[in-house]
Amino acid sequence: MKRRSFFSLAGVGLASALVPKAFAGEPKVNVSNKKDLANPFAAKGKWYKAALHVHTTNSDGDVDVPTRIQQYRDKGFDIVAITDHRKTNDLSGFSVPGFMALSSIEFHPKTYSGAPTHHFLGLGLPHPYEYNNDLPAQEMINDIKSKGAKVFYAHPYWTGHTYEEMTEVNGYLGVEVYNQSCEENDSAYGNVYWDQMLNKGHVLSGLATDDVHQSSEVGKAWTMIKAEKLDESSILDALENGCFYASSGPEIKDFQLGEDMKIKIECSSVKKIAFRIDGAGNGRVFHAQEGEDLQSAEWDLSKKKPRWVRCEVSDENGKTAWTNPIFLKS
Template identity: 75%
Template sequence: MRRRNFFRLAGISAVSTIVPNVFAHEVKENPANKNTLTNPFETKGKWYKAALHVHTTNSDGDVDVPTRLKQYRDLGFNVVAVTDHRTTNDLSGYSDKNFLALSSMEFHPKTYSGAPTHHLLAYGLPHPYEYKEELSAQEMIDDVKSKGAKVFYAHPWWTGHTYVEMTEVSGYLGLEVYNDGCKGAHSSNAEVYWDQMLNKGHVLTGLATDDVHRSSEVGKAWTMIKAAKLDDRSILEAIGNGCFYATKGPVINDYHLSEDMKIKIECSSAKKIAFRVSGAGNGKVFMAEDGKSLQNAEWDLSKKKPKWVRCEVTDYDGNTAWTNPIYL
């Protein structure tokens, strides 16, 4: 139940909220636990190209479900999560051995702080789902999770949220580090939000999505998921374990931490490779020499010893790929 504590400070009335503050992946005693997430480059499976934020005419998209799914199928996508606002869709009959239509939803419970509503994504939510507007934010997250859904936080910059709103609810596994649908408002990226949460001990992963509403927006950003099979159970398990990376185009071929504490990455041709870590300085950046490109980078962490390290790969067109964090 939502509880509010009213107080007066310096002559100005204010409202604060007492809310849950425990995350599904939060490790209070030892946030630097590298076993919390699965490194997709150190596990068996097959890579699947996934669109994880998709709208149709059943909410505010411009085409119906079959048309939207065909658009992604024609572009070589293997997984499409239809995330219409406040409703699921009947996706029976659209999946086959090469394509998975994943029943999902975007939901919008009220914030406790009074900021604009939360935008949250529930993957693998069975259809039909009865949307209950009267539920509090935490109650709604708990409800979709009880149905088997994996919850992620959508576009916090676009929504005008801060660390306050992101920590007033629990149970989500990651956030959209990039949302192409928000580029018109110049608020697509969420690296700062991600790093702030990681630095506070919240073990969160990062997705890249289209948030497609118009057909011209299809296929601009995606998430590469590594899973044992192309079925609901395997894909949801991979999403839940962080067995994926996010991208607008660059390909990541390998990313791992060696026994001698060197973080290494191999990728498609890049202009910049940036390792991001906890603490001051935020990491190390490698830039390609003029007329050349980078396809790998290595950084010795044995002396710095950060709590976590993630990587960003940016090509000459300005497109980026993001790994999930590795914990030392």
Template identity: 30%
Template structure:
């Protein structure tokens, strides 16, 4: 029996799940962000200004879906910090669950006046501890938000910090804005650390764009890391439900066109790639290489279910990569 690990039907929608505008410390208006991303083939942007959540229904068009969200931060000693995004699962959810008023900066000071706050929003504390950060992430989840842990390298966080964070749905495997600033926020090792520690989370790629450099600057922080979400329609709950189901992959270039498993054998089909590899939760891997010339467009391998999970990386000739999430043995069809 074949099971599609990315849905057989539906459309891949290109999404930037992390974005800042003039409503906090970004340089573009929400409308300018929409026009930019729409012109580059995106269908979805999550507006995640710092510490202030303002929905943007005015940006909705038949070919563009704005998602409501914001980015929380909790600051620790020695400039360590934890940043995470809340993205509303429900279009009608316009109530900001947590506010740390001391963390408001620039445009967000005015923006917060327009936001709807939960009555208890300011009762939470911004203490930098794994217990408190876990509490905040779980609060977001309970209030109907998709929770993403952001840019650990920029945040100066190591496993001793984020290893204690529980309750997130996903983490940023790439934060393109941090990469363009000079940080190593290509975080596939961090993703593995979470998985090996038993966290069942997904991975996303995002820009975290502030647009302080012009778009034609080679170090512009826009349109370099994205998440492809496969959903039945470009409707709010269809897209957020697909995200919550893990019907998505992260990319800085390559496309993943199909992914399925049949009788324990996994197949992935991709755009032209130089190298495709799968790694398992217990030592074991599979790979295919195009060599110095040519390209490969698929990898097929047997997944031994006792190896717990697998995830696949696709690399193209220019070094750009795409990553699937981890797929766990217990979500795969039983072997005959």
């Protein structure tokens, strides 16, 4: 079944007069309720390759849970979160030394604006979970978080959402900057949404996922998580704190802001390195000369004085990796 045919639109007859002021798209101080993010390149630990948006035949995927998990293990993944729609799965017995299966969910509360339903990931949601489709969006987020799950906003471009929908709720930690499954509708990238939220003061991280429904999609995008241990507590803490980067191909080896206000990145061979900041111009882009590659770049921010800076690097095939933003202190 195609992913786009699995959902119906939320009801659009909700009178605007019934929408609470708090959900009218007014800017909030911070939807994530976080003040900063960790820099994984300055943290202790080991890198773990994670698939954080994965479907099986328990919703609209093409294979069952054991087959799907084995597909990712065969591709060298360390972590797989099974995020079937509106339900969790019994993953007992799938986590072994060196590999972790993470009980999770994709959930779909109605928007307050009348736009198509929200799509959120609840990562680390214990099984079983009794899904209540009648809960308003904020109550559903709060309930799933109360069980220990970490919530992320999925593919806002594919869903047709705007800043209004993204700010009518709070309590989520980040947004999918890339969702490979949405390539079929040419709506895979969420970087513009991410930057708009960052520009308004929302402290959000960025995930890359393959949102797999068909076996041919396995392993085309991932999130590299830095943690001291491969256990649920450590991985969920890393997701909470933004201790990861997102990729559909390139490797990011280092990303640091020095006391001299120079931002520096080291990565695998790429053709383009883009530093993104708030404000006009949106940053600085470095291109490799013809026949050459880039593996590092630096940029002096001392005169720019942005509120945040992040970096994305792209290889010759257009595959990209994204750092989480570093927030500059006043």
